[in-house]
Amino acid sequence: MAHEIPCWYMRGGTSKGPFFLARDLPEDPTIRDAVILAAMGSPDPRQIDGLGGAKPLTSKVGILSVPTDGGADLDFLFGQVGIADALVDTTPNCGNMLAAALPAAIEAGLIEGDRGTTTRRVRTVNTGVVAEISIETPCGQPVYDGEARIDGVPRPAAPVTCGFLDTEGSLTGSLLPTGNVRDTVDGIEMTLIDNGMPVMIIAAAALGLRGDESPGQLDGDAALKARIEALRLKAAPLMNLGDVSHKPVPKITLVSPPRAGGAIGTRTFIPHDVHTSIGVLGAVTVATAAVLPGSVAYDVAHPGEGDVRTLSIEHPTGEFSVEVGMEGTRVVRAALLRTARLLMRGTVPVSPSIWCGPAA
Numbered sequence: 001m002a003h004e005i006p007c008w009y010m011r012g013g014t015s016k017g018p019f020f021l022a023r024d025l026p027e028d029p030t031i032r033d034a035v036i037l038a039a040m041g042s043p044d045p046r047q048i049d050g051l052g053g054a055k056p057l058t059s060k061v062g063i064l065s066v067p068t069d070g071g072a073d074l075d076f077l078f079g080q081v082g083i084a085d086a087l088v089d090t091t092p093n094c095g096n097m098l099a100a101a102l103p104a105a106i107e108a109g110l111i112e113g114d115r116g117t118t119t120r121r122v123r124t125v126n127t128g129v130v131a132e133i134s135i136e137t138p139c140g141q142p143v144y145d146g147e148a149r150i151d152g153v154p155r156p157a158a159p160v161t162c163g164f165l166d167t168e169g170s171l172t173g174s175l176l177p178t179g180n181v182r183d184t185v186d187g188i189e190m191t192l193i194d195n196g197m198p199v200m201i202i203a204a205a206a207l208g209l210r211g212d213e214s215p216g217q218l219d220g221d222a223a224l225k226a227r228i229e230a231l232r233l234k235a236a237p238l239m240n241l242g243d244v245s246h247k248p249v250p251k252i253t254l255v256s257p258p259r260a261g262g263a264i265g266t267r268t269f270i271p272h273d274v275h276t277s278i279g280v281l282g283a284v285t286v287a288t289a290a291v292l293p294g295s296v297a298y299d300v301a302h303p304g305e306g307d308v309r310t311l312s313i314e315h316p317t318g319e320f321s322v323e324v325g326m327e328g329t330r331v332v333r334a335a336l337l338r339t340a341r342l343l344m345r346g347t348v349p350v351s352p353s354i355w356c357g358p359a360a
């Protein structure tokens with residue numbers, strides 16, 4: 001008989017995927033990952049035999065637990081699940097799935113919601129980044145209907161507010177891991193930066209682009225993608241990320257002057273497909289570069305003024321507003337809005353041969 005794993009299938013921002021409780025999954029990470037791959041239908045380019053959506057933004061999972069060290073109220077382990085690769089990567093952050101972690105934990109009975117608004121510190125175990133997340137819980141349970149709108153999601157929903165502190169160097173050790181605000185790799189100038197997400201920021205013009213091309217146009221340009229991947233493989237070791245040929249970081253954001261009254265125009269490779277919008281911590285990192293004099297982003301940005309300012313990061317399906325708190329030219333905190341929704345709750349059946357791991 002199949003093993004039934006409790007599961008809450010959530011949309012978090014512009015991503016979606018199943019959430020599990022750590023206690024419902026095998027402890028051994030190798031068996032756990034085999035179970036997740038089976039649940040998602042990987043490896044298979046169509047993920048036809050599982051829950052995965054055959055795109056990076058819909059091939060994600062969250063694993064929840066309550067920490068005992070006092071460092072947070074909820075631990076969220078994020079997994080980027082390979083589609084054609086049999087790989088569950090728990091290295092990077094994902095701010096979109098993070099937005100769904102608290103409602104999922106309340107749905108699962110792991111955390112008791114407050115009456116009115118529930119605010120908790122949620123730690124992304126992957127990097128240790130802690131975010132303060134607030135959701136509406138009028139009677140102690142999350143509500144999902146509401147009037148908050150985020151670009152990339154067609155319907156309005158209840159707001160999820162996310163506040164970040166201490167995101168510098170999340171994976172690379174420092175905001176500017178090379179020690180430079182600008183580097184040159186294979187003749188292309190770039191800013192290599194990590195304020196929650198390692199990102200290579202390159203002017204779209206440096207690659208012969210305008211910067212407002214559609215994701216379809218960019219995804220269809222095999223020569224461009226090969227060039228960008230070659231740059232990524234060279235830049236990643238400079239960012240202390242080593243060999244990233246099987247890693248989803250760093251991301252690459254091509255920047256250009258804003259076209260819709262925002263702070264900057266973006267097209268982001270994550271890293272092999274073009275994002276239909278932009279990731280959460282990706283947007284925080286691009287906003288950080290946009291206000292940093294000397295960076296490639298600063299050259300084309302309208303960075304605004306003041307110790308607290310809102311930067312509108314333009315992307316293929318609209319914009320993403322990031323409020324930043326600054327000390328000098330340094331971003332020390334970021335706040336932003338997401339929405340999330342429970343799409344389905346149930347159990348995922350997994351074959352006992354996978355659940356039990358290889359025979360001894």
Ligand SMILES: O=C(O)/C=C(\CC(=O)C(=O)O)C(=O)O
Nearest residue numbers: 015094095096279280281282
């Ligand atoms: O960059 C990606 O692969 C996609 C993400 C990551 C994210 O949310 C973030 O940058 O925090 C997403 O949109 O879910």
